[in-house]
Amino acid sequence: MDVSVDFAGLKLKNPILTASGTFGFGLEFKRYGDLESLGGIVVKGLSLKPREGNPMPRIAETPCGMLNAIGIQNPGVEEFINKKLPKLPWKTLPVLANLYATDAEEFGELAGVLAGEEGVAALEVNVSCPNVKEGGIAFGQDPKQITKVAEAVKKNAGNKPVIIKLSPNVTDITVCAKAAEDGGADALSLINTLSGMAVDIERRTPRLANVIGGLSGPAVKPVALRCVYQAVNAVKIPVMGLGGISSAEDVAEFLLVGATAVQIGTANFISPDTAFKIAEELPKVLERVKAESIDEFIGSLKV
Amino acid sequence: MSANNCRAVKVISNKPLGLSSPGEEIVELKLEYPDWKPGWRAGQFVMIRPVSWPLDLIWGRPFSICNADETGLTILFQVVGRGTARLLELKEGDEVNIWGPLGNFFSKPQNRPVLMLAGGMGLAPFCGYVDTHPQPENLKLFFAHRPPLENYPYKGLAGKVDVEDIRETKPEDIPAIIARVEELVKEYADNDGLIVACGPHPFLKTIWNAANKYGADAELSLENRMACGVGACLGCVCKDGDDHHTQVCTTGPIFKANNLSLED
Ligand SMILES: Cc1cc2nc3c(=O)[nH]c(=O)nc-3n(C[C@H](O)[C@H](O)[C@H](O)COP(=O)(O)OP(=O)(O)OC[C@H]3O[C@@H](n4cnc5c(N)ncnc54)[C@H](O)[C@@H]3O)c2cc1C
Ligand SMILES: Cc1cc2nc3c(=O)[nH]c(=O)nc-3n(C[C@H](O)[C@H](O)[C@H](O)COP(=O)(O)O)c2cc1C
Ligand code: FES
Numbered sequence: 001m002d003v004s005v006d007f008a009g010l011k012l013k014n015p016i017l018t019a020s021g022t023f024g025f026g027l028e029f030k031r032y033g034d035l036e037s038l039g040g041i042v043v044k045g046l047s048l049k050p051r052e053g054n055p056m057p058r059i060a061e062t063p064c065g066m067l068n069a070i071g072i073q074n075p076g077v078e079e080f081i082n083k084k085l086p087k088l089p090w091k092t093l094p095v096l097a098n099l100y101a102t103d104a105e106e107f108g109e110l111a112g113v114l115a116g117e118e119g120v121a122a123l124e125v126n127v128s129c130p131n132v133k134e135g136g137i138a139f140g141q142d143p144k145q146i147t148k149v150a151e152a153v154k155k156n157a158g159n160k161p162v163i164i165k166l167s168p169n170v171t172d173i174t175v176c177a178k179a180a181e182d183g184g185a186d187a188l189s190l191i192n193t194l195s196g197m198a199v200d201i202e203r204r205t206p207r208l209a210n211v212i213g214g215l216s217g218p219a220v221k222p223v224a225l226r227c228v229y230q231a232v233n234a235v236k237i238p239v240m241g242l243g244g245i246s247s248a249e250d251v252a253e254f255l256l257v258g259a260t261a262v263q264i265g266t267a268n269f270i271s272p273d274t275a276f277k278i279a280e281e282l283p284k285v286l287e288r289v290k291a292e293s294i295d296e297f298i299g300s301l302k303v
Numbered sequence: 304m305s306a307n308n309c310r311a312v313k314v315i316s317n318k319p320l321g322l323s324s325p326g327e328e329i330v331e332l333k334l335e336y337p338d339w340k341p342g343w344r345a346g347q348f349v350m351i352r353p354v355s356w357p358l359d360l361i362w363g364r365p366f367s368i369c370n371a372d373e374t375g376l377t378i379l380f381q382v383v384g385r386g387t388a389r390l391l392e393l394k395e396g397d398e399v400n401i402w403g404p405l406g407n408f409f410s411k412p413q414n415r416p417v418l419m420l421a422g423g424m425g426l427a428p429f430c431g432y433v434d435t436h437p438q439p440e441n442l443k444l445f446f447a448h449r450p451p452l453e454n455y456p457y458k459g460l461a462g463k464v465d466v467e468d469i470r471e472t473k474p475e476d477i478p479a480i481i482a483r484v485e486e487l488v489k490e491y492a493d494n495d496g497l498i499v500a501c502g503p504h505p506f507l508k509t510i511w512n513a514a515n516k517y518g519a520d521a522e523l524s525l526e527n528r529m530a531c532g533v534g535a536c537l538g539c540v541c542k543d544g545d546d547h548h549t550q551v552c553t554t555g556p557i558f559k560a561n562n563l564s565l566e567d
Contacts, residue, residue, distance in 0.1 A: 021536070021537075022531075022535060022536065023535055024533070024534055024535035024536075028531075028533045028534045028535045028553070029533065029535070031307075031308045031533075032307055032308060032309050032402065032533075033307055044535075044537075052547065052548050053537065053540070053548055056527070056540060056541070057528060058537070058538050058540070059528060059530050059536065059538035059539075061360065061361055061362055061385075061530075063359050064358050064359050064361070065361065066361055066362070066530060068530075068536070068538060070536070070537045070538065073537050073540070073548055217358075217361050218358045218361075246358060266361060268531065268535065269361055269362050269363075269530045269531045269536060270352065270358070270361060270362075270363075271309050271352060271363065271400050271402065272309050272402055272531065272532075272533050272535075273307055273309045276307075
């Protein structure tokens with residue numbers, strides 16, 4: 001079955017992308033599969049200047065999930081453009097940049113730096129990182145700020161699609177989804193991690209140096225699915241679904257509730273070939289559930 | 304399709320060594336050789352995740368390659384938590400996903416004395432190091448351990464290289480271990496030797512301090528918590544000599560003492 005999709009103008013050979021922060025800069029996974037067999041990759045969050053991130057320990061394993069407080073460690077946007085991007089097969093593999101900044105102006109500036117980069121297919125804007133003191137989650141929880149960021153990025157993004165990545169840590173996801181759409185976003189992606197915590201009872205300490213971190217992995221899938229379902233029904237722009245996807249069946253669930261594409265995140269750590277296997281499996285699963293075509297299947301949930 | 308260096312291999316054997324008591328097992332796990340090309344180097348590690356693990360354990364677990372050849376890949380592990388407790392349950396014929404060989408490896412200098420400093424499970428990489436070193440006569444092993452010697456694959460090493468061991472049975476034993484480590488580090492620094500070390504964090508910190516004090520050429524293998532093992536998650540970082548965070552799984556696990564910061 002042909003599983004290619006059009007996502008906000010991006011032609012994807014399949015709807016399987018990899019999530020920011022869980023696939024490095026893509027190159028780390030070349031030994032484990034054919035990058036070009038994926039619909040696309042979203043690289044680690046980029047900021048204008050390099051960031052060291054948070055102190056260790058930064059990760060903890062939790063039942064069916066993990067907590068992370070990496071704090072957007074990254075080499076900065078220039079290093080990405082000069083050193084990482086040229087090594088990726090971006091002519092045949094859509095490479096999406098993930099943007100992190102602390103205010104709308106800085107987001108706009110970052111978008112401006114990436115706008116002229118031929119190798120970058122789209123900009124995904126992280127207004128929802130729970131692991132940084134500045135900006136971060138407060139942003140993603142304030143609809144006015146979301147609109148402002150979307151406007152600032154859109155203004156400087158040239159002809160690149162702008163995807164706003166939303167936080168699930170809000171009372172009403174539809175308000176944030178509409179706020180992004182109002183700001184001119186071309187698409188949405190959701191969810192980012194859920195705010196969480198883990199404690200070591202022997203040492204009587206938090207398991208993360210940052211105390212609080214972001215929960216991801218299979219444990220968050222029901223929350224993610226619900227958020228995607230609500231967002232799809234609240235806006236006209238396309239939605240990329242992610243959160244806890246670890247199989248082609250999980251992908252089918254997200255497509256059914258209306259996601260046009262999905263991202264594989266924490267499941268890349270179950271084994272480094274997970275995303276490749278899911279991309280290979282998806283057509284078989286869609287055939288098994290008797291989908292006529294992927295376009296027919298997307299959003300065909302009977303409620 | 305590019306090569307997929309992640310594959311399922313079968314368990315050949317899985318047995319606690321020596322007189323390991325329940326809950327404190329030191330286990331030798333032998334797996335089918337994953338047919339690595341061009342091969343592996345001592346000090347590298349693998350990520351292991353049994354196929355049978357449900358999703359309540361997400362990550363694979365990193366283990367040093369103890370030894371590997373066409374007859375199999377040997378791992379030595381200690382039961383310390385949820386994952387290793389379940390590894391202990393593996394039976395012959397069970398399938399295990401492994402990806403590797405990962406990370407960098409210890410140097411094998413020619414015509415230079417080499418001191419191997421091993422703390423507890425830090426012994427694992429030195430089994431392969433000794434077997435693949437072209438001049439074992441230049442090697443000395445100093446081994447600090449808590450469980451009895453029979454619980455480790457130590458005898459084989461004792462037959463091949465100069466060995467010395469010290470057992471810690473109570474906290475009061477620690478100062479003697481530190482003093483001996485310092486002495487040895489100084490001796491090898493003075494004789495232009497190489498020090499290769501692996502073990503728990505406090506053990507490595509002692510070596511790191513001594514190496515910097517005496518200007519020793521020392522390579523330290525770190526054992527940070529890992530999620531991906533391939534450099535993608537940034538969960539395993541340490542601080543390099545310039546105080547920048549760097550991935551232990553890909554820049555390491557082995558770092559030169561003078562290019563590493565173990566300050567808390
Ligand atoms: C490169 C590398 C090589 C390694 N080689 C070996 C080896 O040859 N043999 C061996 O027995 N172990 C080795 N380890 C350590 C091993 O990976 C951990 O013991 C194992 O992951 C623990 O898993 P668990 O699920 O049982 O522990 P968990 O349930 O996750 O944790 C149990 C307890 O162990 C502590 N812990 C867990 N992982 C680590 C770690 N990496 N370092 C320090 N403390 C930890 C936790 O803080 C907790 O207190 C190596 C680690 C690395 C990074
Ligand atoms: C280790 C780690 C690092 C992450 N870094 C980023 C990041 O830099 N930017 C971002 O937008 N999301 C980041 N995320 C969030 C993921 O992209 C994704 O939204 C989240 O993990 C939920 O999906 P999952 O359950 O499939 O992992 C990170 C997640 C993890 C686990
Ligand atoms: S374990 Fe993921 S970067 Fe090292």
